[in-house]
Amino acid sequence: MDEQFISRITKINWFANCGKLPEAKISFEYTTVENWKKALKQSDGKYWEQITQEVDNELSEYLLINHPKRYKEWNKYAKEGRDIIDKLVVPNVTNYLNDNKLPQSLLNNVKWDIIGALMENNYRNERQPAFFMELFKVYESGNFPCGWKGSWPNGKLIVY
Template identity: 35%
Template sequence: MKSIKDFYNERVAKVRWFENCGKEISEPYFEGNIKIVDSWTKAQKGINGKWDNLKLEIRNNLTGTLHERWRNEYREWNTITLEAKAVLQKGVLNELKSYVSANNINYRVYESVEWDLLCVLMEYAYSDLVAPGFYFKMFDVYEAGHLPCGWKGKWPEGSVLIY
């Protein structure tokens, strides 16, 4: 398995969080299946239980695949998760918490980003076994300074909402 610390240092720690929210999106994230939201209010509204459940379902697909095909490696899941949480807590999550608080943004935004970062680190850790997918695409959006903030449509059809 790959070192999550490498991915964290090379990419996660360098993200300029939310700097392009509200600005034009030039990349075809999610193969162009995106819908733009134009305000923090709309972005926060999209981060809801439906969005959370979809992201959980997608993460569960990864754990299910690992459990079925690579049981020995899957047994390391909890250890890797604890390491990922520790790396994030010592690093960017403090910055994100401060940003959310200083800008009167709903705490659900912080929780959503925290989940996404944990999941992208897990996708990275197991990327030698299972090709990275949804969370890597989400991370590309974060790296571009935007916020993935919901889903429009029935999964897997539909579009990701981006601010």
């Protein structure tokens, strides 16, 4: 795993700018929601889950077809990524959730997005990172990427 990227994870001030426009420059057009209730409704929706799952599947399928030797390392990197998340993300996000009386489902969404970013970053030499790394920039900005408005891949990212 890339130590510079792991260092970026440690510097995230989780959700510090929710409700404000993201400061990060992201490649997606985006729209915003104004509160946690609306953000959670989006992030817990089936449509958002389907999009993120599709993007994850596209990366693994691409690697399987085009870089089979690197693909065989997928599970090893996924485990390392989950360990990093458990150590660096879960405690901070859990504290935020508890302090703000937010559901644990939010933590699951964050973990999924960050593992996606870790995997895209890890395989960046095989395929240009795109979706999850853009979500990562939103997290770095202190915001929460929570859904998609419009027909994927057209449309806009929803950010809180």
